[in-house]
Amino acid sequence: MKGSLQFARPGALLRVAELLGHPDVDAVRSVEGDVLCAEDLVVLGEKVKTVMRDGTSVLLVSAVKLAGSEASWQTLLRKELREY
Numbered sequence: 001m002k003g004s005l006q007f008a009r010p011g012a013l014l015r016v017a018e019l020l021g022h023p024d025v026d027a028v029r030s031v032e033g034d035v036l037c038a039e040d041l042v043v044l045g046e047k048v049k050t051v052m053r054d055g056t057s058v059l060l061v062s063a064v065k066l067a068g069s070e071a072s073w074q075t076l077l078r079k080e081l082r083e084y
Contacts, residue, residue, distance in 0.1 A: 010046045013071050015039055019059055026056040030063065031076070041071040048075050051084040060084065 007022070008014065016028045017038040028036050036042075042061055050057040061073040062080070 007044055007048050010044055012044045013041050013069070014044060015041060024057055025050060025059050027053075028059045028061060029053075030073070031060055031080075036061070036073065040073060041069075043069065043071045043074040045075040045077055047078050047081075049078075049081055051081065053084075 007019075015038065016036045019025055019028050019042060020038070028042070030036065043064060043066065048059070050059050052058070060076050060081070062076060063072060064074040065072075066074075
């Protein structure tokens with residue numbers, strides 16, 4: 001799938017800085033367009049995929065509240081990515 005990325009297993013927690021270390025990720029943003037802090041934690045979904053936004057490869061995330069997790073964000077589900 002175009003834009004698909006290989007990271008740790010689904011459900012893993014990565015900091016935004018680690019995601020930005022991937023050569024195909026130019027930015028990590030919320031679906032509202034907010035840029036996340038480098039230390040923010042993101043839960044990886046089954047398919048981690050970037051979308052093109054304004055000529056950059058962007059990993060979109062949405063806010064999440066998971067019991068017992070420090071993560072505030074999660075990567076979008078495949079069906080959510082269809083909008084982009």
